[in-house]
Amino acid sequence: MGSSSKYQTTLSVGDKNYRYYSINKAGSPESIERLPLTAKLLLENLLRHNEDIFVQQEDIDALVEWDNSAASATEIAFVPSxxxxxxxxxxxxxxxxxxxxxxxxxxxxxxxxxxxxxxxxxxxxxxxxxxxxxxxxxxxxxxxxxxxxxxxxxxxxxxxxxxxxxxxxxxxxxxxxxxxxxxxxxxxxxxxxxxxxxxxxxxxxxxxxxxxxxxxxxxxxxxxxxxxxxxxxxxxxxxxxxxxxxxxxxxxxxxxxxxxxxxxxxxxxxxxxxxxxxxxxxxxxxxxxxxxxxxxxxxxxxxxxxxxxxxxxxxxxxxxxxxxxxxxxxxxxxxxxxxxxxxxxxxxxxxxxxxxxxxxxxxxxxxIVPAIAGPKRPQDRIALSDAANSFKKWVSDQSELKIAPEDTSEGRYESEGGQGQEEITKSIKCEYNGQTFKLDDGAVVIAAITSCTNTSNPSVLVAAGLLAKNANKLGLNVHPWVKTSFAPGSQVVTEYLNKAELSEELNQLGFNLVGYGCTTCIGNSGPLPDPISQAINTGDLTVSSVLSGNRNFEGRIHPEVKTNYLASPPLVVAYALAGNMNIDLTKEPIGTSNEGKPVYLRDIWPSNEDIQAIVNDVVDKEMFTEKYGAIYDGGEIWNELEAVDSDIYDWPDSTYVKRPPFFEDMASTADDIKSIKDARCLLKLGDSVTTDHISPAGAIGLDTPAAKYLQDEHVKKTDFNSYGSRRGNHEVMMRGTFANVRLKNQLAPGTEGGWTRLQPDANEMTVFDAAEIYKSRQIPTVVIAGREYGTGSSRDWAAKGPLMLGIKAVIAQSYERIHRSNLIGMGILPLQFLSGQSAETFKLDGTEVFNIDAIQPNQKRVVVNVRRANQQPFSFDADIRIDTPNEFEYFKHGGILQFVIRKLL
Incomplete structure (x- = not known):
C-alpha cells in the first residue's frame, strides 16, 4: 500500500496524529451516507489496498454507486486484518x-x-x-x-x-x-x-x-x-x-x-x-x-x-x-x-x-416470549408453553408405534389415559449411583450450560445461578439420569459467579465446572453412564439433551440422544430439575419442595431486577485484566510438553498428526482441467444434509472404519478420543467422512449412518470401503443431494474427506456458502440442478453412470450425461457454482493451497 494514495488523510487524537484511508474521499456525502455499514467497511478495505493488483477502480466505483435493487455481479477482494x-x-x-x-x-x-x-x-x-x-x-x-x-x-x-x-x-x-x-x-x-x-x-x-x-x-x-x-x-x-x-x-x-x-x-x-x-x-x-x-x-x-x-x-x-x-x-x-x-x-x-x-x-x-428450539434445528423455535406438546407430537410423527414387547424386569410399556387420548409411555428399569428408577421416553439425559453463545452473557448465567439458589432453598434435586455440566467460555465467568456466591448453588445441583471449552455443543458431551446408555438402547428410548448452545443437529450432541433442544442457561437448570421433556414447565410442577408441596418454574424464576443488581455488583474490569494477563501461560502440564525447534516438521509416527497426501507428486505448473468419465454415485442424499453429516465429529464408534484403523495402529478404545481431535490425521478423517449415525443415504434404504451400495452389483458396505474399491478400479464418484447441501459449521474436512474418498463432483439443488467455497478449495466441482429441477425430476436413483466434460473459464453451465442399465442415455444441464474468476483459478490448480504454492514458487 502506497503512502501517496489519494484516499489517505489524517486525524488527531489527544497529542498524537494518525493516518487513515477516508471513505469520504471516495464519493459524494450523499453516496457515502447511502452505504450500509458492511459496504463502508468493504469500501475502506478496497481503498487501503487500491494499489494492489487485485483491486480495480471499478470495484471501488461499484461500492460507491451502491445498488440495493438487485444482487451484484461485481466481484471484489477482501483482505482481513x-x-x-x-x-x-x-x-x-x-x-x-x-x-x-x-x-x-x-x-x-x-x-x-x-x-x-x-x-x-x-x-x-x-x-x-x-x-x-x-x-x-x-x-x-x-x-x-x-x-x-x-x-x-x-x-x-x-x-x-x-x-x-x-x-x-x-x-x-x-x-x-x-x-x-x-x-x-x-x-x-x-x-x-x-x-x-x-x-x-x-x-x-x-x-x-x-x-x-x-x-x-x-x-x-x-x-x-x-x-x-x-x-x-x-x-x-x-x-x-x-x-x-x-x-x-x-x-x-x-x-x-x-x-x-x-x-x-x-x-x-x-x-x-x-x-x-x-x-x-x-x-x-x-x-x-x-x-x-x-x-x-x-x-x-x-x-x-x-x-x-x-x-x-x-x-x-x-x-x-x-x-x-x-x-x-x-x-x-x-x-x-x-x-x-x-x-x-x-x-x-x-x-x-x-x-x-x-x-x-x-x-x-x-x-418475544420464553422459548426453546429443537428437536434438531436451531431455527425451529418453540414457545416454552408449547414445548411439551411439541415433543409428544414429534415422537408420535416419527414412526408408527412399535408392537409392545411383553413386560419384563428390564422394560415395560405403560398405557395411560390423558387429555382424551391413550398415550403410550416406554419405561426401562434402571439402577445407577445407588438409586433405582425408571427411565422414560422424553427423559432429559444431558443438561449442559455450555458454548460461546450464552456463556458470554453475565445476565443469563447469573439467572441460572439464582434459579439454582431458589431451587436449593426449596430442596429440589436433579434427577439421577441427568448428566449435568457447566462449561463457560471464559475464566471470568467463574470469577463473577464465585463473587456472587452462586457457583456453590450450581454445584449443589451438579452443574460443577467441567472445563472452559465447547464441550457438549461441539459433541464432546462424553459418555453417558453405562446403566443409562443400556436402558436407552434396551428400550429404544427417545431421550433428550437440553443445552445452552447454538447447534442441535442430528447426531451432533450424543449418538444415543435423538432429540436436542437449545435453551437459556436458567432453562437448562429447570429441565434438569424436571427431568423430562413431556413436562409442561409453564403449567406443571417442576418438582416437590422439602415440605411436600409442588414447586412451579414461576416459583423459582429470578426477577430481572435481582439479576441486573448482581451483574452490576460482581462483574468488574479487574477480573478481565487479571485473567487475560496470563492468557498465554499454559500452566505446568502445558509447559512441560516438548516441541521440536525446526523450520520443517519432522512428522513423527503419530495417530494424531500425519503428513497429508494433497501435495504428493505435485508439479510446479497446473495440469489442464480433466473431464469426469464414467463416474458412479457414492451417495444420494436428501435436503439439509449438513457438514455435521459429512464431516467427522464427535465420538469414534467402535464398529467403524476409523475404529478399525486405530485398532490396527494399536490404539485402545479408551484412547480413541474424538474425530475432532484427530483432524490432523487424514487416515482417520477420510474413514469418518459421511459416517454420521443419522445420515440417510438413499442408495442404502433402511440404513442410517455411513452405508452405501457399491455399483453395479449393489453390495451394501460402508461408504469408506466402497470408495476404496472405486478408487482401486479408477472409477471417479459423485454425490447427488437436495437443498441446502453443506449447511452448518465451516469444516474443511467436509471437503477434504470427500476429495480423499475420490469424489470429483457434487450435484445439489442448493449449497450453503462456506461449503460450496470449500469444495472448490479442494478441487471438487460443485454443480447445481437448474431452478425447479432435482434428482427426482430425472428419476435419478444413484445406480447411473455419469459423464461431465471438462469446464472452461467463465463457463456457467455444463451438460451432465447419464447412462442407465438397459435404457437409453439422457442428459441434463447443471449450473456450475464456481462463482468468481479467482475460484476458477483455485479449481484449475486442483485447490487453493496448490495455487498458493505455485504462486510463491
Whole structure:
C-alpha cells in the first residue's frame, strides 16, 4: 500500500496524529451516507489496498454507486486484518502449512516463505470432553485427561508457534475462542506502526469456525470460512466475494420481564431463517439496539450461521465503549476507536439512517416470549408453553408405534389415559449411583450450560445461578439420569459467579465446572453412564439433551440422544430439575419442595431486577485484566510438553498428526482441467444434509472404519478420543467422512449412518470401503443431494474427506456458502440442478453412470450425461457454482493451497 494514495488523510487524537484511508474521499456525502455499514467497511478495505493488483477502480466505483435493487455481479477482494482459529479446525490448517513447507522444499523453493503474513491466533477450546461431571474435581481431571489424550497435537501446535511468524496459541483451559476473541483479542480498530507513522483501519477477520460472527456484536466485521480459505488468507491471499446483499433488521422496544437474551436470539434466528438471508449480510439497526449490551448483541451475532447470514453486524456505539472499558482495553485505544469510527461515519445506529438496504424487516423485542428450539434445528423455535406438546407430537410423527414387547424386569410399556387420548409411555428399569428408577421416553439425559453463545452473557448465567439458589432453598434435586455440566467460555465467568456466591448453588445441583471449552455443543458431551446408555438402547428410548448452545443437529450432541433442544442457561437448570421433556414447565410442577408441596418454574424464576443488581455488583474490569494477563501461560502440564525447534516438521509416527497426501507428486505448473468419465454415485442424499453429516465429529464408534484403523495402529478404545481431535490425521478423517449415525443415504434404504451400495452389483458396505474399491478400479464418484447441501459449521474436512474418498463432483439443488467455497478449495466441482429441477425430476436413483466434460473459464453451465442399465442415455444441464474468476483459478490448480504454492514458487 502506497503512502501517496489519494484516499489517505489524517486525524488527531489527544497529542498524537494518525493516518487513515477516508471513505469520504471516495464519493459524494450523499453516496457515502447511502452505504450500509458492511459496504463502508468493504469500501475502506478496497481503498487501503487500491494499489494492489487485485483491486480495480471499478470495484471501488461499484461500492460507491451502491445498488440495493438487485444482487451484484461485481466481484471484489477482501483482505482481513487477522485470522482466528480453534484447535479442531486449526490443527489441520497448521498441518497443511507444515506440508506446504515440505512441498516448497521438494520443488526447490524456500520453505520459510510458507508463513502467516497476518496475525493469527489459535485458541485450544474444542478438545475438552465431559468425561467427569458433578464433582469438585471435574475440571482438573477433565483437563488432565484432555492434555494426555491430545499430547501429540499440542506438541505439534507448540512447534507451529515456534516455527511460524505471526502465530500465537492460547493454551487449553483458558476459554472458548469466540469469547476470548470478544474479551481480549479484538482490536475493533487496528493501529499499525510503520515508517514513523501509525495507520488506523478497521479490525476485520476470518475464522475457521462459523461462529466467528460473534465478534460482529462488538462492531467488528468477521465471518467463518473453511480452513482452506483461512490458510490462503494467512498466506496473503485475498478472500474474493461478490458485493453482498445487505438486509437490515430493525429492532424496536425492549425485552419483557422474564425473557432472556437466549429467547431473543431464538426469535431472531427463526424470523431471519424464514425470511431467507443465506449468503447475505444482516445489519441490526433501530432504537432497540441501544438497549442491548454487547453481551446481548454478541448472543445474536454468534448465531449468524443458524439464521444463514454471512454476518450479523452491529454498529460501534456507547455500548461498545462501555464493554471495551469493562474488559480492560486501554483508554488510548478507546479514544482512537471512538474518533476514527466517527470520522468514517461508522458510529452508532444513527449513522445508518440514510443507508439503503436490499431488504428490511422488523422485530419488536417486547413481543418475544420464553422459548426453546429443537428437536434438531436451531431455527425451529418453540414457545416454552408449547414445548411439551411439541415433543409428544414429534415422537408420535416419527414412526408408527412399535408392537409392545411383553413386560419384563428390564422394560415395560405403560398405557395411560390423558387429555382424551391413550398415550403410550416406554419405561426401562434402571439402577445407577445407588438409586433405582425408571427411565422414560422424553427423559432429559444431558443438561449442559455450555458454548460461546450464552456463556458470554453475565445476565443469563447469573439467572441460572439464582434459579439454582431458589431451587436449593426449596430442596429440589436433579434427577439421577441427568448428566449435568457447566462449561463457560471464559475464566471470568467463574470469577463473577464465585463473587456472587452462586457457583456453590450450581454445584449443589451438579452443574460443577467441567472445563472452559465447547464441550457438549461441539459433541464432546462424553459418555453417558453405562446403566443409562443400556436402558436407552434396551428400550429404544427417545431421550433428550437440553443445552445452552447454538447447534442441535442430528447426531451432533450424543449418538444415543435423538432429540436436542437449545435453551437459556436458567432453562437448562429447570429441565434438569424436571427431568423430562413431556413436562409442561409453564403449567406443571417442576418438582416437590422439602415440605411436600409442588414447586412451579414461576416459583423459582429470578426477577430481572435481582439479576441486573448482581451483574452490576460482581462483574468488574479487574477480573478481565487479571485473567487475560496470563492468557498465554499454559500452566505446568502445558509447559512441560516438548516441541521440536525446526523450520520443517519432522512428522513423527503419530495417530494424531500425519503428513497429508494433497501435495504428493505435485508439479510446479497446473495440469489442464480433466473431464469426469464414467463416474458412479457414492451417495444420494436428501435436503439439509449438513457438514455435521459429512464431516467427522464427535465420538469414534467402535464398529467403524476409523475404529478399525486405530485398532490396527494399536490404539485402545479408551484412547480413541474424538474425530475432532484427530483432524490432523487424514487416515482417520477420510474413514469418518459421511459416517454420521443419522445420515440417510438413499442408495442404502433402511440404513442410517455411513452405508452405501457399491455399483453395479449393489453390495451394501460402508461408504469408506466402497470408495476404496472405486478408487482401486479408477472409477471417479459423485454425490447427488437436495437443498441446502453443506449447511452448518465451516469444516474443511467436509471437503477434504470427500476429495480423499475420490469424489470429483457434487450435484445439489442448493449449497450453503462456506461449503460450496470449500469444495472448490479442494478441487471438487460443485454443480447445481437448474431452478425447479432435482434428482427426482430425472428419476435419478444413484445406480447411473455419469459423464461431465471438462469446464472452461467463465463457463456457467455444463451438460451432465447419464447412462442407465438397459435404457437409453439422457442428459441434463447443471449450473456450475464456481462463482468468481479467482475460484476458477483455485479449481484449475486442483485447490487453493496448490495455487498458493505455485504462486510463491
Amino acid at each position: 487477522r485470522v482466528i482459529l480453534q484447535d479442531f479446525t486449526g490443527v489441520p490448517a497448521v498441518v497443511d502449512l507444515a506440508a506446504m513447507r515440505d512441498a516448497m522444499n521438494q520443488l526447490g523453493g524456500d520453505p520459510t516463505k510458507i508463513n502467516p503474513l497476518k496475525p493469527v491466533d489459535l485458541v485450544i477450546d474444542h478438545s475438552i470432553m465431559v468425561d467427569e461431571y458433578g464433582s469438585e474435581d471435574a475440571f482438573r481431571n477433565n483437563t488432565a485427561i484432555e492434555v494426555k489424550r491430545n499430547k501429540e497435537r499440542y506438541q505439534f501446535l507448540k512447534w507451529g508457534q515456534k516455527a511460524f511468524n505471526n502465530f500465537k496459541v492460547v493454551p487449553p483451559g483458558k476459554g472458548i475462542v469466540h469469547q476470548v476473541n470478544l474479551e481480549y483479542l479484538a482490536r475493533v480498530t487496528f493501529a499499525e506502526e510503520s515508517e514513523n507513522e501509525t495507520l488506523l483501519f478497521p479490525d476485520t477477520l476470518v475464522g475457521t469456525d462459523s461462529h466467528t460472527t460473534m465478534i460482529n456484536g462488538l462492531g467488528v466485521m468477521g465471518w467463518g470460512v473453511g480452513g482452506i480459505e483461512a490458510e490462503a488468507a494467512m498466506l496473503g491471499q485475498p478472500v474474493t466475494m461478490l458485493i453482498p446483499e445487505v438486509v437490515a433488521m430493525e429492532l424496536t422496544g425492549q425485552l419483557a420481564p422474564g425473557v432472556t437474551a437466549t429467547d431473543m436470539v431464538l426469535a431472531v434466528t427463526q424470523q431471519l431463517r424464514e425470511f431467507g438471508v443465506v449468503g447475505k449480510f444482516v445489519e441490526f439497526i433501530g432504537d432497540g439496539i441501544k438497549h442491548l449490551s454487547v453481551a446481548d448483541r454478541a448472543t445474536i451475532a454468534n448465531m449468524s450461521p443458524e439464521y444463514g447470514a454471512t454476518c450479523g453486524l452491529f454498529p460501534i456505539d456507547e455500548q461498545t465503549i462501555t464493554y471495551l472499558r469493562l474488559t480492560g482495553r486501554s483508554e488510548e485505544q478507546i479514544d482512537y476507536i471512538t474518533v476514527y469510527s466517527k470520522a468514517q461515519n461508522m458510529w452508532g445506529a444513527d449513522s445508518l439512517n440514510s443507508a439503503q438496504y436490499h431488504d428490511k424487516l422488523k422485530l419488536d423485542l417486547g413481543t
